[in-house]
Amino acid sequence: MEDTAVTFPLRIQEVSYQYEEEAQNxxxxxxxxxxxxxFVAVLGHNGSGKSTLAKLMNALFLPTEGKVLVCGMDTATEEEVWNVRRHAGMVFQNPDNQIVANMVREDVAFGLENLGVPQVDMPSRIEEALRCVQMTDFAQSAPHMLSGGQKQRVAIAGVLAMQPDVMIMDESTAMLDPSGRKEVLNSVRKLNREQQMTVVWITHFMEEAAVADRVIVLDKGKTAMDGTPQEVFARVDEIKALGLDVPPMAELSVKLRNAGLELPEGILNVSDMVKELKKVLCPSK
Ligand SMILES: Nc1ncnc2c1ncn2[C@@H]1O[C@H](COP(=O)(O)OP(=O)(O)OP(=O)(O)O)[C@@H](O)[C@H]1O
Ligand SMILES: [Mg+2]
Structure with missing residues (x-):
């Protein structure tokens, strides 16, 4: 029998959240x-509800209506809160707010101590987590000496060491420079592919959403779109109407198709564009 709690580690069922004294959900x-x-990307204009949704995913907030199930556990069950947070780990935007210790390995150990992981198991968990984010060589370093991308990878290692089923990243690359952003995205995508780690990746960078398996667009607290990046980014006008950008190659391909060029749907990056244009323009090659 298929176990839904395993197949779908995160289930959100008719969930609403209303801040006190706010008129709208x-x-x-x-x-x-x-x-x-x-690997699911969540997009949406400022204030569309992304961070609120993220906090509902690991019991930082409890729904005012509906139910959130993490690995089958209802986040509203008081006794399960710590279990829920262990299964659904959250990485925030600013790595400086997440790092607490003066040495990288101690920082990763901190979360494990809080979880009550036996001392004997800690070194292997810490090493494995640092290895996953390619930070092994920095285990003894002081976090404040690291670059933004490295610090964020340490924060990710802290969550990884807890061995969560789901990792929720709320604009976790937003404070980083382009190379730091790429570093963090690549590390997390690798974990996702190699270890089947489920990832909810909240972002306002379209190129990050373009590499997801699924893209969910929020608007005014509701799901406005849900599909593959190819499906979602083909809807150029609707995306723009929601105040979002479209990956440039997705927009160009729609324009070229409207102009009569027989390009397939779903072109999101330059290399695919070059490949498809070659097929159309130089069919013999
Ligand atoms: N602490 C709060 N008290 C009252 N209203 C809030 C609070 N935090 C957020 N809101 C409101 O809830 C709505 C959703 O906010 P949320 O932070 O979830 O959006 P977001 O999509 O994460 O935005 P951003 O892109 O700016 O991070 C907004 O209208 C916001 O003003
Ligand atoms: Mg937010």
Missing amino acids: AVDHVSMEIAKGS
Whole structure:
């Protein structure tokens, strides 16, 4: 028998969240099932409810309506809160707010101590987590000496050491420079592919969403779109109407198709554009 709690480690069922004294729901009747091992990007204009949704995913907030299930556990069950947070780890935007210790390995150890992981198991967990984010060589370093991308990878290692089923990244690359952003995205995508780690990747960078398995667009607390990056980014006008950008190659391909060029749908990057243009313009080669 298929176990839904395993197949879908995160299930959001008709969930709403209303901040006190706010007239509108910040998250408004949202439902989604996140499949194990998937990499799901969440997009949306400022204030569309992304961070509120993220906080609902690991019991930082409890729904005012509906239900959130993490690996089958209802986040509203008081006794399960720590279990929920162990299974659904969250990485925030600013690495400086997440790093607490004066040495990288101690920082990764901190979360494990809080979880009550036996001392004998800690070194192997810490080493494995640092290896996953390519920070082994920095185990003895002082976090404040690291670059933004390296610090964020340490913060990720801290969450990874807890061996969560789902990793929730709320604009975790937003403070980084382009190379730091790429570093962090590549590390997390690798973990996702190699270890079947389920990832919810909240971002406002379209090129990051373009590499996801699935893209969910929020608007005013509701799900406005949900599909593969190819499906979502083909809807250029709707995306723009929601105040978002479209990856440049997606927009160009729609324009070229409208102009009569027989390009397939779903072109999101330069290399695919070059490949498809070659087929159309130089069919013999
Ligand atoms: N602490 C709060 N108290 C009252 N309202 C809030 C609070 N935090 C957020 N909101 C409101 O809830 C709605 C959703 O905010 P949220 O932070 O979830 O959006 P977001 O998509 O993460 O935005 P951003 O892109 O700016 O990070 C917004 O209208 C916001 O003003
Ligand atoms: Mg936010």
